[in-house]
Amino acid sequence: xxxxxxxxxxxxxxxxALEHNxxxxxxxxxxxxLRPHVKAHKTTGLARLQYAAGxxxxxxxxxxxxxxxxxxxxxxxxxxxxxxxxxxxxxxVVASGARVTLAVDSDVxxxxxxxxxxxxxxxxxNVGLPRCGCxxxxxxxxxxxxxxxxxxxxxxxxxxxxxxxxxxxxxKLRQTEECMAKLLKASADVGGDxxxxxxxxxxxxxxxxxxxxxxxYLLMDTAYGEQGMPFQQALTVLGRVISSNAGGxxxxxxxxKSLGMDHGNPSIAGAAVWFCSDEHTTFSEDGTTFAxxxxxxxxxxxxxxxxAMHERLHIVDGDEVVDTYEVDLRGW
Amino acid sequence: xxxxxxxxxxxxxxxxALEHNxxxxxxxxxxxxLRPHVKAHKTTGLARLQYAAGxxxxxxxxxxxxxxxxxxxxxxxxxxxxxxxxxxxxxxVVASGARVTLAVDSDVxxxxxxxxxxxxxxxxxNVGLPRCGCxxxxxxxxxxxxxxxxxxxxxxxxxxxxxxxxxxxxxKLRQTEECMAKLLKASADVGGDxxxxxxxxxxxxxxxxxxxxxxxYLLMDTAYGEQGMPFQQALTVLGRVISSNAGGxxxxxxxxKSLGMDHGNPSIAGAAVWFCSDEHTTFSEDGTTFAxxxxxxxxxxxxxxxxAMHERLHIVDGDEVVDTYEVDLRGW
Numbered sequence: 080x081x082x083x084x085x086x087x088x089x090x091x092x093x094x095x096a097l098e099h100n101x102x103x104x105x106x107x108x109x110x111x112x113l114r115p116h117v118k119a120h121k122t123t124g125l126a127r128l129q130y131a132a133g134x135x136x137x138x139x140x141x142x143x144x145x146x147x148x149x150x151x152x153x154x155x156x157x158x159x160x161x162x163x164x165x166x167x168x169x170x171x172v173v174a175s176g177a178r179v180t181l182a183v184d185s186d187v188x189x190x191x192x193x194x195x196x197x198x199x200x201x202x203x204x205n206v207g208l209p210r211c212g213c214x215x216x217x218x219x220x221x222x223x224x225x226x227x228x229x230x231x232x233x234x235x236x237x238x239x240x241x242x243x244x245x246x247x248x249x250x251k252l253r254q255t256e257e258c259m260a261k262l263l264k265a266s267a268d269v270g271g272d273x274x275x276x277x278x279x280x281x282x283x284x285x286x287x288x289x290x291x292x293x294x295x296y297l298l299m300d301t302a303y304g305e306q307g308m309p310f311q312q313a314l315t316v317l318g319r320v321i322s323s324n325a326g327g328x329x330x331x332x333x334x335x336k337s338l339g340m341d342h343g344n345p346s347i348a349g350a351a352v353w354f355c356s357d358e359h360t361t362f363s364e365d366g367t368t369f370a371x372x373x374x375x376x377x378x379x380x381x382x383x384x385x386x387a388m389h390e391r392l393h394i395v396d397g398d399e400v401v402d403t404y405e406v407d408l409r410g411w
Numbered sequence: 412x413x414x415x416x417x418x419x420x421x422x423x424x425x426x427x428a429l430e431h432n433x434x435x436x437x438x439x440x441x442x443x444x445l446r447p448h449v450k451a452h453k454t455t456g457l458a459r460l461q462y463a464a465g466x467x468x469x470x471x472x473x474x475x476x477x478x479x480x481x482x483x484x485x486x487x488x489x490x491x492x493x494x495x496x497x498x499x500x501x502x503x504v505v506a507s508g509a510r511v512t513l514a515v516d517s518d519v520x521x522x523x524x525x526x527x528x529x530x531x532x533x534x535x536x537n538v539g540l541p542r543c544g545c546x547x548x549x550x551x552x553x554x555x556x557x558x559x560x561x562x563x564x565x566x567x568x569x570x571x572x573x574x575x576x577x578x579x580x581x582x583k584l585r586q587t588e589e590c591m592a593k594l595l596k597a598s599a600d601v602g603g604d605x606x607x608x609x610x611x612x613x614x615x616x617x618x619x620x621x622x623x624x625x626x627x628y629l630l631m632d633t634a635y636g637e638q639g640m641p642f643q644q645a646l647t648v649l650g651r652v653i654s655s656n657a658g659g660x661x662x663x664x665x666x667x668k669s670l671g672m673d674h675g676n677p678s679i680a681g682a683a684v685w686f687c688s689d690e691h692t693t694f695s696e697d698g699t700t701f702a703x704x705x706x707x708x709x710x711x712x713x714x715x716x717x718x719a720m721h722e723r724l725h726i727v728d729g730d731e732v733v734d735t736y737e738v739d740l741r742g743w
């Protein structure tokens with residue numbers, strides 16, 4: 080099938096860029112050094128490629144992602160790197176034979192893990208990003224509390240998300256080291272083998288964590304692209320020009336219901352984007368001519384939420400669709 | 412069921428506000444004076460309430476919305492107020508017995524309607540918003556072209572979307588009148604009965620259009636709320652506090668994958684929102700105390716894209732879930 084047969088808007092993933100990203104990361108962080116984050120693509124078909132590239136443990140952000148990965152036979156070692164208050168669905172996944180490890184950062188979330196039938200946890204440590212995670216000084220106490228409740232504490236995790244957008248390499252290295260010093264101190268108090276941290280934004284410099292939770296590298300975001308990383312932007316949203324106005328603007332049928340908008344407007348090669356509506360992007364020509372019926376590849380400003388808006392994605396080689404995967408880990 | 416049994420994040424619709432909005436609009440624009448836009452809720456369960464309130468014609472933004480409405484038995488008179496280049500799925504809906512009218516604004520889109528098996532169209536006229544629609548002066552020619560191709564031209568539509576956010580009442584009235592003068596001129600050239608326009612933002616002042624395409628009124632947006640309209644905000648995203656930090660912040664499990672972000676950050680009563688991540692919103696207390704496990708109602712900045720991110724919505728009376736509808740018109 081060719082892309083002109085697709086209902087627009089449609090998610091396209093460039094096959095060559097995908098394979099390049101997969102191989103580049105597998106070379107940099109082979110096997111268990113990478114625990115790919117599936118929230119970036121929410122697609123077991125892509126997770127299967129990561130598994131085949133040697134990464135058998137995965138990071139998840141939602142219960143649904145854990146369930147879907149286990150159901151797809153990718154449940155060797157699933158880390159839910161997020162706190163939950165009702166872990167009963169996770170307990171059911173454990174009972175089905177998959178390995179599930181849950182992040183906890185408080186007595187309440189430890190109690191929820193126990194009540195839900197989860198057996199293994201990591202202590203989620205706050206290393207500087209104002210989000211989840213206990214204080215580093217409290218990690219040892221919380222691990223003791225969890226073990227006292229019968230849980231197996233595998234180690235620690237801590238996400239230095241605020242370091243990801245740092246552009247200056249020396250500054251990024253310094254900030255990563257500071258965050259990981261906190262995590263390693265907590266690790267010493269907690270025990271266990273796991274020290275899980277990092278992301279695409281600092282995968283190359285975080286040598287302190289035992290495993291890196293990178294996800295975006297596979298499809299790549301425009302923002303990360305500006306950091307000179309060796310990964311290629313693989314994801315676009317295919318649309319069609321549905322209207323053309325003598326006033327100087329064109330309209331493509333890709334709008335804010337098919338684009339993650341939290342990083343702002345999308346971009347289109349050869350065009351200047353004016354604004355997005357629910358199902359439209361209005362733009363003017365800027366070096367390229369666009370006529371009604373033309374196919375247009377729209378670059379979303381943020382990949383993760385864009386993928387989550389679509390039911391499927393198409394792997395393309397040029398204008399040829401070579402594979403189609405359901406985005407089967409959506410929802411909660 | 413009570414809301415504390417729901418998996419978070421979850422869409423809640425306040426039953427009293429919903430009924431108030433439904434009745435208030437049906438009193439202002441009874442029966443065929445309103446052609447409710449289903450893109451605002453993408454839920455046939457809610458469209459059924461609008462039908463029962465007397466509105467039997469509907470506006471749609473996507474082919475999927477047309478298909479779903481027809482399949483739900485709500486296909487008396489469906490207007491796809493958008494241009495498409497492949498109308499074959501719409502032709503199939505027509506063949507199934509539903510009435511489908513398609514917007515066209517160029518020869519190419521007329522040809523697509525004919526090729527796809529659509530029989531009825533409206534001429535989409537640009538009345539000032541830089542988006543779809545032919546020039547008013549070209550509407551008559553395009554209608555002739557469509558009739559020459561065997562199509563039934565039911566009239567005109569034109570969306571004055573740029574007028575919706577205008578706050579000053581006199582200015583809103585003046586701008587609406589200017590836009591509708593263009594549409595009525597085109598209507599005189601085109602013929603037919605339909606003159607379809609407007610939205611929630613000017614439903615009360617657009618007395619020129621025969622029917623108003625309002626959608627947001629049913630669930631209501633914060634931005635519209637600031638205009639002193641008689642509709643109530645009915646939609647929130649329910650979350651749980653999953654983490655609490657002595658540094659002064661809390662984290663709720665509602666993030667940018669469950670919130671339309673194009674209008675900016677959400678708000679939380681009694682709290683100051685700091686930022687959103689994929690599955691989190693970080694906030695500090697501002698008058699209210701939040702503990703881990705507490706339920707929180709998050710107000711999205713933009714309702715339409717928020718609803719489109721969820722599989723279902725729950726009608727609630729206080730903390731009691733009284734009904735659950737699938738958001739069954741998602742996708743394309």
